[in-house]
Amino acid sequence: xxxxxxxxxxxxxxxxxxxxxxxxxxxxxxxxxxxxxxxxxxxxxxxxxxxxxxxxxxxxxxxxxxxxxxxxxxxxxxxxxxxxxxxxxxxxxxxxxxxxxxxxxxxxxxxxxxxxxxxxxxxxxxxxxxxxxxxxxxxxxxxxxxxxxxxxxxxxxxxxxxxxxxxxxxxxxxxxxxxxx
Amino acid sequence: xxxxxxxxxxxxxxxxxxxxxxxxxxxxxxxxxxxxxxxxxxxxxxxxxxxxxxxxxxxxxxxxxxxxxxxxxxxxxxxxxxxxxxxxxxxxxxxxxxxxxxxxxxxxxxxxxxxxxxxxxxxxxxxxxxxxxxxxxxxxxxxxxxxxxxxxxxxxxxxxxxxxxxxxxxxxxxxxxxxxxxxxxxxxxxxxxxxxxxxxxxxxxxxxxxxxxxxxxxxxxxxxxxxxxxxxxxxxxxxxxxxxxxxxxxxxxxxxxxxxxxxxxxxxxxxxxxxxxxxxxxxxxxxxx
Numbered sequence: 325x326x327x328x329x330x331x332x333x334x335x336x337x338x339x340x341x342x343x344x345x346x347x348x349x350x351x352x353x354x355x356x357x358x359x360x361x362x363x364x365x366x367x368x369x370x371x372x373x374x375x376x377x378x379x380x381x382x383x384x385x386x387x388x389x390x391x392x393x394x395x396x397x398x399x400x401x402x403x404x405x406x407x408x409x410x411x412x413x414x415x416x417x418x419x420x421x422x423x424x425x426x427x428x429x430x431x432x433x434x435x436x437x438x439x440x441x442x443x444x445x446x447x448x449x450x451x452x453x454x455x456x457x458x459x460x461x462x463x464x465x466x467x468x469x470x471x472x473x474x475x476x477x478x479x480x481x482x483x484x485x486x487x488x489x490x491x492x493x494x495x496x497x498x499x500x501x502x503x504x505x
Numbered sequence: 506x507x508x509x510x511x512x513x514x515x516x517x518x519x520x521x522x523x524x525x526x527x528x529x530x531x532x533x534x535x536x537x538x539x540x541x542x543x544x545x546x547x548x549x550x551x552x553x554x555x556x557x558x559x560x561x562x563x564x565x566x567x568x569x570x571x572x573x574x575x576x577x578x579x580x581x582x583x584x585x586x587x588x589x590x591x592x593x594x595x596x597x598x599x600x601x602x603x604x605x606x607x608x609x610x611x612x613x614x615x616x617x618x619x620x621x622x623x624x625x626x627x628x629x630x631x632x633x634x635x636x637x638x639x640x641x642x643x644x645x646x647x648x649x650x651x652x653x654x655x656x657x658x659x660x661x662x663x664x665x666x667x668x669x670x671x672x673x674x675x676x677x678x679x680x681x682x683x684x685x686x687x688x689x690x691x692x693x694x695x696x697x698x699x700x701x702x703x704x705x706x707x708x709x710x711x712x713x714x715x716x717x718x719x720x721x722x723x724x725x726x727x728x729x730x731x732x733x734x735x736x737x738x739x740x741x742x743x744x745x746x747x748x749x750x751x752x753x754x755x756x757x758x759x760x761x762x763x764x765x766x767x768x769x770x771x772x773x774x775x776x777x778x779x780x781x782x783x784x785x786x787x788x789x790x791x792x793x794x
C-alpha cells in the first residue's frame with residue numbers, strides 16, 4: 325500500500341527536524357502511541373494502541389530504523405509493526421522544504437500489510453491511514469507551535485475521532501492498521 | 506473464529522439501557538441488529554467487554570407518520586422500512602435505497618438506527634439521512650435532543666452522539682412537492698459494499714429552475730460526503746451541459762476517494778462522475794412529473 329502526501333508545518337526546518345528525531349515528541353503526537361524509546365542511535369522501539377470504530381484498540385509493537393539522514397532535508401525509515409490483528413513492514417521517505425516561513429513535509433511510504441486486517445479490512449486501509457496521518461500531523465504542528473512560542477501546547481480540537489491509530493513510520497505518515505470489515 | 510468472553514445484558518427499558526451504558530463506559534457496545542457488530546466480534550476485531558442488547562427494549566421500534574414526515578424508531582428492522590407504504594409515499598428516496606443495502610437476510614435483522622449509528626463510510630442509510638435532511642433523536646442521562654443529520658458525522662466511524670447517549674429515532678421529512686429524488690450505487694456483486702454510491706434530491710420551481718439541489722456520496726471519504734458544488738445548479742434550468750459540468754465539478758472538487766484492492770481512486774472518481782450525473786438526471790425528471 326502506498327501512503328503519500330504533504331503537510332505544511334508552522335515552523336522552520338531545523339525545528340521540525342529536531343522534533344522528528346525526538347522519541348518523546350513522537351510518542352506524544354503519534355495517534356495511540358503508548359511508548360517510544362530510542363534503543364540505539366537511529367533505532368526506536370515502542371508500543372502503540374490501534375483501533376478504529378468498532379475495532380477495539382489492540383497493542384502493537386513497533387520498530388523503526390532511521391536511515392539516509394540528510395539534516396535538515398530528508399531521511400528514510402524502515403518500519404515494522406506487529407500485533408494481534410495484523411502486521412506491517414515497509415519503508416518511508418520524508419522530505420522537508422522551506423515554504424513561506426514554514427516547512428513543507430512530504431512523505432511517501434510503501435507498506436506491506438498482512439494478517440487479519442489485511443484479510444478482512446482492505447476496504448478501509450486507505451481512509452483510516454489518511455485520517456490517522458492527519459491527526460498525527462496536526463498534533464505535530466501543535467507541538468511545534470508550542471515549542472516555538474514557549475506557550476503550553478494547544479489541546480486537540482474537541483471533536484477528535486475515536487480513531488486511535490497506529491502509525492509508525494514517518495511520524496505521522498504511516499499508518500498501520502485497523503480496519504474493519 | 507468466535508468472540509472471546511464478554512458480559513451480556515438485556516435491558517427491558519431505555520432507562521435501564523442508558524444506566525448500563527453509563528456504568529460500563531468505553532468497554533460496552535450496544536447490540537442492535539448485530540449485522541455489523543457480530544461478524545466483527547467473531548473475527549475478534551471488536552472485543553467489547555460488555556454487550557448491551559437493545560432487542561429487549563420495546564418502545565424503540567416503529568414507523569410513525571408525524572406532521573413533518575416519518576418517524577422511524579432506531580430499532581426498526583430495515584426490512585420493515587423497505588416494505589412500508591407510508592415511507593414509499595412520503596420519503597421515496599429512502600424506499601428506493603433500501604434494496605441496495607446488503608442482502609434481504611441482513612435487512613431482516615439489521616436496524617435503521619444501528620446502521621446510522623455505526624457510521625460506516627460505505628453505508629447507505631447515513632448518506633440518505635443526510636440527503637433527505639433528516640434529524641436524529643438522541644437520549645442521554647440529561648434527556649432527549651435532536652441532532653441534524655448534516656453534521657452528525659464528524660469523522661471516520663464517528664457520530665455526534667455522546668458516549669452516554671442512545672440513538673432513539675430518526676425523523677425523515679416528507680418530500681416537498683415538485684421534489685425529485687434518486688439513488689444509485691455500483692458494487693461488483695449485488696449486495697457487496699458499494700464502490701461508490703450517490704443520492705440526489707432536487708426541488709424545482711414552477712418555472713423549471715432548480716431551487717434546492719442536494720447530492721450526497723458514499724464510499725468516497727470518511728462518511729457521507731455532501732457535494733458542495735451542487736449549489737452551482739441553484740436558480741438554473743438543468744440543461745444536459747449544466748448536469749455534466751456539475752458532475753465534473755463534484756468529481757474534481759468535492760471528493761478525494763480512497764484506493765484499495767476493490768477499486769482505485771481514479772476508478773472511484775469515474776464512478777462519482779457517472780453516478781452523480783445519473784442520479785441528478787433521474788431526480789430532475791421525477792421532480793418535473
